[in-house]
Amino acid sequence: MSTGLVAGRLALVTGAGSGLGRAACQVLSREGATVIAADKNYDSVVETIKKHTALASGSNDTEHSAVELDVSDSSAVRNLVQTILKQYKSPPTIIVNSAGITRDNWLLKMSEEDYSLVQNVNLKGTFLVMQAFAKAMTEASLPGSIINISSIVAKYGNMGQTNYAGSKAGVIGMSQSAAKELGKFNIRVNAVLPGMIDTPIVKTVPEKVMQGMLRMVPLGRLGNPTEVAELITFLGSDKSSFITGASIDITGGW
Template identity: 50%
Template sequence: MLTGKLALVTGAGGGIGRAVCQLLAEAGAKIMAADCNHTAAKETISLLANNDHMARRMDVSDSQDVKAAFDNIQSKYYKPPEVVVNAAGIVRDNFLLKISEEDFQKVFDVNVKGTFLVTKKACEVLVDIGAAGSIINISSVVAKRGNIGQCNYASSKAAVETFTKCVAREMADYNIRCNVVLPGFIATTMTNEIPEKVKNMFKSMIPMKRFGTPEEVAQMIKFLASDESSYITGSSFYVSGGIE
């Protein structure tokens, strides 16, 4: 499905990003696993089937770091990534009356600015060589619903969805597609720390009455990365167990 394709996955050190790396590699892609935690990115690479992958520490909110990562990719593989998955994201949850300006800004720097910087650089290098590409961004169901204690996170994910639609319109002439996935409540190390009583409350809100898995989100991303989705761009895809 993805044989011969090169994929850059940010936030590759765990959770959805790691699951994406594993599924894309199984489908034949070469993986550049990028994460602010280099050790975690290397751990992801160690789980993949062959050795023709690479890990790199990358701060997606730093334009120079993003440029250096793309230069690194092209020096190793002699081409830019045709698939880019912007899975890097952070939370700094707090109630509106308690959240600091610093925590509000940091979430936007990573979730929105980071997605912008990586997407812009990917499009620049693909347009430069006349190559097609597929960019998949990660939003969240809370972008639609809002959520108590997540005014920064929910707002940033809403921005990611709208940004995706703008990119899709601008880049369609260059055969570069851009879509966005909106996960619901996904079982990760982050959700493992939530008290069982609170998890049960969340599950009661979900029509399917369970959390999703990173692999279920990654399956949608694998489809959007492949040529099987060649006529899909600017679209939003829920992977949420029925919650919207």
């Protein structure tokens, strides 16, 4: 019998092929959850399961699963619900919406395509996954926890990221609204707002810009993806049973 903060729970993590999503799979499995890792890049989620998740949980990788998913495709999201119900006989009760992309540019130079791509994945994708899986939980009369990954730029903005900051601000508003609607089903919804975390997205930031940003972080360093994953896992557990509709900064004080 596995022990841990989320022992016996089934968790779905989108954007699980790298960064925060991969770290969330690792910590959730370490704390006893069975993990379904979803990402548009199937090979990367297979690696997440084989090299990170199964090892973290001390189990073989057969109980966990890797799935290919484009979160912005509503039929793909609906099909995934059915696939999971067939395989596990129950919907996941921890949902981590971590799929996200950037297409940075100055406002005056940004293409409509780059604006729309970011909204479709970061905002609409979060909406589609949240809607489909909250519906599955209510139909199964199961309590649950949805953790949506926003960003600290949702609060303060960031140069070159009007599309990204807008999408992540939308995630906060959407999470707060969903929390109000889903509370009666005992489904909690919270948003996590990471600052500068050592992920592939941050590696695209030029070194000079990075040094300037780090000077604004009182703790003086980048965050580790695992530190964010620990918060995600706490929000997925009964330890956070009275927390819903919250937006929690994890920024080193930035």
